[in-house]
Amino acid sequence: MRSTAPPSRAHLWWRVFAVGGVAATVLYVLDLSPAVDAVCFAAIALTTIVACFTAPRRLGARPRAAWIAMGAAAACFLAGVLLRPYVTAQPLIADAATVPGYALLSVYFALLLRSRGSTERHAVLDGLIVCLAGGLASALLLAAPTAALAGRPAIQSVLAALYPLFDVVLLAACINLTFTARVWPPSLAALVSGTALIVTGDMAYAVIGVSGQTYASPLLDVPFLLAYTMLGVSALHPSVVQLGRADRHPVQAWSWQRMLLLAPAVATPFVLLVTVGGTSAAFRLLIGACGLAIVTLLVLRAVSAVQAHVAAQLHSEYQAMHDPLTGLPNRRRITAEVERLAAATPATGPRRVWVCFLDLDGFKWVNDSWGHDAGDQLVIEVARRLRAAVPPGVMLARVGGDEFVAAAACDEPAALRLVDAVQSCFAKAVPVRDTEVVISASIGLSHAPGGGDPAKAAEALLRDADTAMYRSKAEGPGRATIFDASMHDRVRERIELEGALRTALAEDQLTVVYQPIVRLDTGRPCAAEALVRWHHPQRGPIPPMTFIPVAEDSGLIDALGTFVRNEALRQLASWRADGTVDAGFYLSINVSPRQLADPRLAQIVAGELTRHGVPASAVALEMTESVMADGGGAAARVLFELRELGVRLLVDDFGTGFSALGYLRQFPVTGVKIDRSFVSGLGESAEDEEIVRAVVAMARALGLSIVAEGVETRTQRDALAAVGVTQAQGWLWGPGVPAGDFALHWAADRDVPGPAPVVVRHP
Known part of the structure; x- marks a missing residue:
């Protein structure tokens, strides 16, 4: 809606007009003199005419032509009413002005009904x-x-x-x-009242016309005065914009x-x-x-x-x-088609029922970068390509935001050709907004012979194809996997693991260990990384690489991250209080992309720092490079808010993902951690040494701190020191250990000059 006046003024005008109209009507009824009557009628009618011509246009009401017709009709009625008392001998003169008003009023209603689709x-x-x-x-x-x-x-x-x-x-x-109205806005109520008053006034004139009269008294004009008032209110009220909007009310034909x-x-x-x-x-x-x-x-x-x-x-x-966006069949329709194929396909022979389930890789990235409108355009284009690529007789459906299913009864070579046809749809880039996006699809295939219960067969085929698709996605973008029974075991294992992780969070089965980050020139710790560990009562130790992806997929990562942060901050506050670490010591804590997508994270972290009495400068948050590659959005805002809070921001596993100088300049990172894959080759691979040297030079140019991960040998340590790396962590100084062991071996009061300490290894 467009308006040049403040809403409060718009609401004021129609109230003033309504009060003025009632006052003018009262004066007219008193019949003080013909001149006063004419002034009252003309004043309210002229104001209504001006309101019809100007107010709807100013408020943005459509169609504009309708209100022009209404204003012209009001002008015709005014001319007829003013003329009628003076042309009693020739009433046709007044009729010549009034009749066109009815025609114009009919045009008004016709335009309004057309605009509303009614x-x-x-x-x-x-x-x-x-x-x-x-x-x-x-x-x-x-x-x-x-x-x-x-x-x-x-x-x-x-x-x-x-x-x-x-x-x-x-x-x-x-x-x-x-x-056609679901609700009655004030403008519609005023319009209906005005029309009813016009009918009332005309009927009164028709009744006296039976006896040959054309005019009796000013009282006969009172309905017309009030009608003008109601029509003016309809034009002036801000709800006038709703009159021309399509609003098909679900009233039945025989209601x-x-x-x-x-x-x-x-x-x-x-x-x-x-x-x-x-x-x-x-x-x-x-x-x-x-x-x-x-x-x-x-x-x-x-x-x-x-x-x-x-x-x-x-x-x-x-x-x-059918899906409203693409026009393709939806999940309900494709399920019915799979049931039909299962019932019609013989239980023996080469023909089987095949279900191809595909999910777009990187679709969330498109939505987050360009918005959901761009995501819809992408889905529409993919649907168009798939529809053109699949052979006749194969039903294609959209079953989710970026998920499609194709179903057919055929032999295995034909099913594999179907997969090739689907993958060919992604050979060319897809235009999105002003750029082109290269995407792929992870595909899962399932198959079964005909016969049996069609409903159960359809449910199993769709479920198995979905499972195979997730297996493809786990192996990398653009893969295709045929379902096998062992996948059920992995799915069941993942479900059980998710349930056990929920229990572990609720029953404090998780612990936090601390791996030292040392200065290479002294060999003493200047920081530590907080790492979460899980020792299951029956299964024993469960590696983080196993349960952290489960936490990400199940939505438990927020609860897990909150636990690790609070436990680590509590421990850091304790170490700072008892002198285990000095004021320059910082603690590094991992945060996932999902956590950084929470716009409240900076506020939450600020509250945790205050609660534990830890300065923000003593905390570093580690993130993966994918957070920066996602561009702007909630994560970018959260990073800037965290940096304003004073915490350090480190890029973990630097060099393995989307490394680019532009990302480091665009985001408020304070340091990088060189991935262990480059460190492991130091002393043996000249190429790895050059990569590390280049990272160090880039980081220094940008004023970033550098930490090398995965240091296991003195040769690697010396090579890192030679190229200018100042901090490192790895098994050369020991794995992550409980807080008590860390304090025992790395207390600040033991930090005395001398050779590097003896390597401490813990099981």
């Missing part, structure tokens, strides 16, 4: 039925008596009789508008609201036949013709309602079975 066939038929019934009643009860008046021009009688018919049309359009409108209209010819039909053969003929027309329209309406119901049911069934 011109349905049965709604149009409803309007015709109501108009016929109202026109018949108007003709017999008002037009005929008026036409019978002696000494009155025929055109004047016809016009006097037509006003109620105009009102019937307007009232039918207005009622149809209310049927009780519509029956309340149709029942009196259908009964009108029969009531008139009993009351006035016996007075003239012409009246009976007119009533019969209108009754026949109403019945015909009612039959057409019934047919239309049935057709609309069938179309809605077919549309609903289509939506229930």
Whole structure:
């Protein structure tokens, strides 16, 4: 919505206008003088006209043409009302101004209904039925008596009789508008009230017209004054923007609201036949013709309602079975297709039911980098390519955000050709926004012979293909794997491990150990890395490389990270208090990409530092390079907030992932940790030595600290010192040990000058 005025002012204007309209009406009713009456009427009407021409446009209401028509109609009505008291001898002059107003008001309702998408066939038929019934009643009860008046021009009688018919049309359009509204905003309520007041005023004039009068008193104009007030409120109220918006209300074709409108209209010819039909053969003929027309329209309406119901049911069934974004079948439809294939495929022979389950690699990265709209474009393009690539007879479905399934009954060579066809869809880059993205898909295949219970077979095939797909994803992007029974054991093992990890977090089975980070020039520790360990009561020690991925996938990594941080900070506070470590000692703690995606992380860490009394400069958080490769977003903001907090930020396993100088310059990192794969070759591989030397030179140029991981020999230590590395960690100084052992061997008060200490190794 667009508005040039503050919302408070917009709400003020319509209130002021409503109060002014009521006040002008009261003055008009008092009939102080013709001049005062004319001023009151003109003031409120002119204000309404200006409001219709300007307020909806300023507020951003659409369609604009509708409100232009409304303003023009209000101007026509004003001219007719002002002229009528002065042209009693020639009332056609006033009618010439008023009749175009009804036409313009009809245009207003037509444009509004079209904008709301509400011109349905049965709604149009409803309007015709109501108009016929109202026109018949108007003709017999008002037009005929008026036409019978002696000494009155025929055109004047016809016009006097037509006003109620105009009102019937307007009232039918207005009622149809209310049927399309889920709620009634103030603008709609004011519009309906204004229309009802116009009808009331016209009926009053029609009643006096039967006796030959064209004007009686100012009281007859009160409904029109209030109608102007309501129409002005409708135009000025901020909710006017809702009037032109599509809002199909789910009202059935034969709802009780519509029956309340149709029942009196259908009964009108029969009531008139009993009351006035016996007075003239012409009246009976007119009533019969209108009754026949109403019945015909009612039959057409019934047919239309049935057709609309069938179309809605077919549309609903289509939506229930298809993905709204790509138009492909959805999970429900593909499951039914697999069931059909399982029932139709013989239990013996080369043909089997094959299910190909694929998941896009890197789809989350596209969503996080360019937004979900770009992700939708990617999915649509992939669906288009897959649809073109799969052979005829193979059903393709979208079953998740970036997951697709293809199902077919064929032999194994044909199934493998299907995999090749799917993989060929990713040979070319996919255009996304202003760039091209190279993606791949991890594919899982499952197969089974026909026969047996089709429903169970479909469930098992989809589950197994999904399992095989995750196995492919674990082996690297773009892989394809055929399911085998051993995968079930691994899935079951992972589920059991997740449950055991939840129990371990709840029952304090996890511990934190500390591996020293030493200065190469003294051999004494300047820091330590906090590492989590899990000793299962029955299984024994479970390696971090086994349970940390489970924590990532299951959403337990936040709880695990919170435990490690608090335990490590508590221990660091204790060491600082008892002198085990000095003020320059820092503790390094790992954080995962999922943790860094939490926008509250910096606030949480700040609270933990305060609670344990540890300065932020004594803490380093280690992250993988993938966090920086993901570009902007929540993680980038969190990194800057953490750095503003004062903690150090280290890039772990540097050199193995997305290493780039631009990342180090773009993000507020304070140091890098050289991956052990480069350290292991020092003293033996000149290439590894050059890589380490290049990393050191780059880090120094950017003012970053350097830590070498995985140091196991004195040769590696000496080579690192020779190229300028100042800190290192590894088994040369021992593995991670419990807090008590760390304090025993590495206490600060033992840090005396001398040769490097004896290597301490712990099991």
